[in-house]
Amino acid sequence: MRTTVGIIGAGPAGLLLARLLHNAGIDSVVLESRDRAYVERRQRAGILEQGTVDVLRGAGAGERMDREGLRHDGIELRFARRHRVDFPALTGGRSVMVYAQTEVCKDLIALQLKEGGPLLFETEALAVEGADTQRPRVRFRREGVEDVLECDYVVGCDGYWGVARSAVPDGRTFERTYPFGWLGILADVAPSHDELVYARHDRGFALLSMRSPSVSRLYLQVPADTDADSWSDERIWDELERRFETDDDWSLRRGPITQKSVTPMRSYVHEPMRHGRLFLAGDAAHIVPPTGAKGLNLAVGDVVTFARALTHRTATGSEDLLDAYSATCLRRVWQAERFSYDMTTLLHTAPGATPFEDRLQLARLDRITSSRAAETDLAEAYTGFPIG
Ligand code: RFL
Ligand code: PHB
Numbered sequence: 264m265r266t267t268v269g270i271i272g273a274g275p276a277g278l279l280l281a282r283l284l285h286n287a288g289i290d291s292v293v294l295e296s297r298d299r300a301y302v303e304r305r306q307r308a309g310i311l312e313q314g315t316v317d318v319l320r321g322a323g324a325g326e327r328m329d330r331e332g333l334r335h336d337g338i339e340l341r342f343a344r345r346h347r348v349d350f351p352a353l354t355g356g357r358s359v360m361v362y363a364q365t366e367v368c369k370d371l372i373a374l375q376l377k378e379g380g381p382l383l384f385e386t387e388a389l390a391v392e393g394a395d396t397q398r399p400r401v402r403f404r405r406e407g408v409e410d411v412l413e414c415d416y417v418v419g420c421d422g423y424w425g426v427a428r429s430a431v432p433d434g435r436t437f438e439r440t441y442p443f444g445w446l447g448i449l450a451d452v453a454p455s456h457d458e459l460v461y462a463r464h465d466r467g468f469a470l471l472s473m474r475s476p477s478v479s480r481l482y483l484q485v486p487a488d489t490d491a492d493s494w495s496d497e498r499i500w501d502e503l504e505r506r507f508e509t510d511d512d513w514s515l516r517r518g519p520i521t522q523k524s525v526t527p528m529r530s531y532v533h534e535p536m537r538h539g540r541l542f543l544a545g546d547a548a549h550i551v552p553p554t555g556a557k558g559l560n561l562a563v564g565d566v567v568t569f570a571r572a573l574t575h576r577t578a579t580g581s582e583d584l585l586d587a588y589s590a591t592c593l594r595r596v597w598q599a600e601r602f603s604y605d606m607t608t609l610l611h612t613a614p615g616a617t618p619f620e621d622r623l624q625l626a627r628l629d630r631i632t633s634s635r636a637a638e639t640d641l642a643e644a645y646t647g648f649p650i651g
Pocket of ligand 2: 309556
């Protein structure tokens, strides 16, 4: 098998990259280890930055998103009191879109299968070879048989647990783990608020999000080693109610819980994001804790940057943008790392935090909710940093 761009992984990064390349007339093959149903059901991100929305529309993948996605003009910060952050007012009109990662992936898969190049499910990449040559290869296994995909370029969009990163030698990693995770649930009940609520409480962080007007997505900070099944549905609702408590008549709607799982929290960056003709994109190169809602949006920024660079190479013969790929992406990545870390430490209770640190956390919240400059900084970061 031969192609111009071998793409490992059919998460949002790999799928969008295949679409962008297809639109630019560049052929690609996508290898995905899981089956289609699994990829389409994997419950993850929910918030698309303004720039991500624009990219999906521009790629011809925004039709259902524009019909079914929910435009959100703000979030609420809750810490005994309630404070709304008004995005358009603070950022010159920017907003975000609530449209689940599962739906983004479904839309991109449908387009790829209808119009694009090969998208091979249940095909596991085993290794990337010859990244520093003109003809890198992906060794893969499909239906029990090993084969090789010969490429001009390989893009590792295979997530944190993928194989591509290990083919970048002499890399440096920067990492931080957190002593807590998120217990996330999906519930068949209308969201209890029309915007996301980020709550800081002495008992721990809680987040109210949604998937549609009739499906709620909620998260609770829990110790990192928590077994989701050790939390009964009633205990989850009781705990959510306490952490979201207000002194007005707001109340939490309860409903049947259809899914629950625990996600660990990690900050991670691998530098550089390129070795020869192998490029890393999305979670394969970096992870952010989900508090800032940045993971998927970073993945989109990376593949847009790569597609632009390769299109430029094809049109002009110049490798300049490909050479700049890693540095261009990393600048935005580190801004998102910084913001996600700030949001995480702003809103979670750290085990062993001193009373002094608790007071500082409240002072940071007070600052954001009383200074337009501080609030603007949050609004700009949340709605997204420019790509490239
Ligand atoms: P993915 O989505 O992990 O996709 C990688 C794909 O590669 C496949 N793969 C392989 N295929 C072939 N051969 C191999 N050897 C392979 N190894 C792996 C995998 O099966 C998979 O299909 O990475 P990608 O595309 O970089 O996308 C990244 C995003 O998925 C991730 O950053 C976000 O989900 C993070 N995230 C959030 N991001 C946001 O922007 N906004 C949010 O609101 C948000 N909330 C979240 C999140 C992530 C969460 N979890 C579960 C980690 C909430 C949660 C709870
Ligand atoms: C989600 O809806 O899954 C979600 C929303 C905002 C976040 C993280 C996750 O910060």
